[in-house]
Amino acid sequence: GNSVTQMEGPVTLSEEAFLTINCTYTATGYPSLFWYVQYPGEGLQLLLKATKADDKGSNKGFEATYRKETTSFHLEKGSVQVSDSAVYFCALSDWEHTDKLIFGTGTRLQVFP
């Protein structure tokens, strides 16, 4: 079945460091891919998405490119801030089953000044 695998955390970085959080997926067909973020004490928010191969989603300095050949959707940011500290979830939409989201396990990012 469809699944999402993302790197385990926590990822600990200093402010202004480069961030990569790896995400790979297994899916039939052509799912849409998402990154959601959960800030401390808050709900899940959509960070970015890509709906087809080679699409790049971007928001708030974060980027991820839908790579069909490597079945990946890695999240990157060139210079992280303390305010980026949160849990990041990679997800795909399971179009074969009512478009429900299938999530990875989440990666906690901690950024220190």
Place this chain on the structure above:
Amino acid sequence: GAGVSQSPSNKVTEKGKDVELRCDPISGHTALYWYRQSLGQGLEFLIYFQGNSAPDKSGLPSDRFSAERTGGSVSTLTIQRTQQEDSAVYLCASSLGGALQTDTQYFGPGTRLTVL
């Protein structure tokens, strides 16, 4: 505009009691989803409603769980005879419900359920 709202924000109950969790989707959104976020299982799909179609209940973990959506808007998730393993944050999401795959789901703040 208003986002997805859920109530209560926190619920503590005793094992064996029934609980009801409420979700108010974004106005105009025809699709509504329930998910559960727990330490052991991560984020998992529970149930999906789309307009007047029969709901997709494939994610409900047992027959103690049920949900309904009245008038195509508000939804209630009911857990009967709660067990300690039901302790989790229950998340509701809604989307426009148009084209599949490209539709973005917007999440509510969740209801944290603790079963003692």
